[in-house]
Amino acid sequence: MPTSPRLTAIVAATVEGGIGRDGGLPWRLPGEMKYFARVTTGEASTLPTGSRNAVIMGRKTWDGIPPKFRPLKDRHNLVVSRAGVDVSNNTNTTAHGSLEDAITLLPESTHRAFLIGGAQLYDQALPRYCDRVLLTRVLDKIECDAFLADFTSDKSWRQASHKDLCEWVGWEVPEGEVEEKGTKYRFEMWVRDL
Template sequence: MSHELTLIVAATRNMGIGAKGGLPWTGLKKEMAYFARVTKRLPSQAPPDARNAVIMGRKTWESIPPKFRPLKGRLNIVISRSHPAWDPASAPAAAAMPDADKEPVKVGSLEQALAYLRADGVASRLGRVFVIGGAQIYDAALRAPEARRVLLTKPGLDAWVGEEVEGGEIEENGTKYEFQIWERA
């Protein structure tokens, strides 16, 4: 069974997502709380021991302050070309759901991450799957047939065209932003 992918991203009006190895803005506590709430919220039909997964690239992992790694309450999957390929045939024990609050699962590609999530012992205990960055991982995820929606936060806005999204503009620490949902039809 394949789980749908939801990309969750905060991007500038020009779709910039990073600056010097971090976010191009700081101090947006409500935005960070939104990210945590959304990526932790399980579907109503999820089993009691289920967890959502967050898939990220190595640089995104390294941009998270060490005291917040791994992201608590979620299965963290880190993609890096330097990680060995994950192969369920040669490592069946790895298919069990790990202690998500201790170490991330390390894989070499988005395809390996998705294969891991489909493995016995993981798929049945999985809620939602979120892609949280960086740029190369978002690009690969957008090309995947499993990609279903994008949850987009757009900080730095000062003008809008068209209908206002429910909730509208939020301003925090001098930065204006809004939340958007884009869904594949």
């Protein structure tokens, strides 16, 4: 990792910016979860030998992952908490007292570092540390109580082409509207110079 690593935020949000409800996700979209897992894990064929990707998350997002699915496998897991969180029973997982500590202490073997939420962490990291957002835009109106600020109206961000998204992730991502269990969404990538 470079000394000042840039983060890629990955988030699913409605057009109104809704990302969560009652401490969890407001939808169940297995195909979208697979996209998240595949992108954040990275392709074995493109990961430099001995490296893996990292996921940085807030303590509430960590708590929201069912214990049988955490730590997120084949990725370094970094959990940010002021109060402290016990991750000692988890492999490849570290706890950090601040976002900056987590960024500074990303393992040497990190290839790409992803910011995976939740609302508090996106709020803090997007303006300062992220130069890329993998946004799953959920096109249906869905009631939420956790939100992502509308970064897309900030002129420094521009939407990359679908071809650029596929090249960056290293595989053919579905283009246009995807429908799953009656919910419509599309995969987007936004970038800016930091």
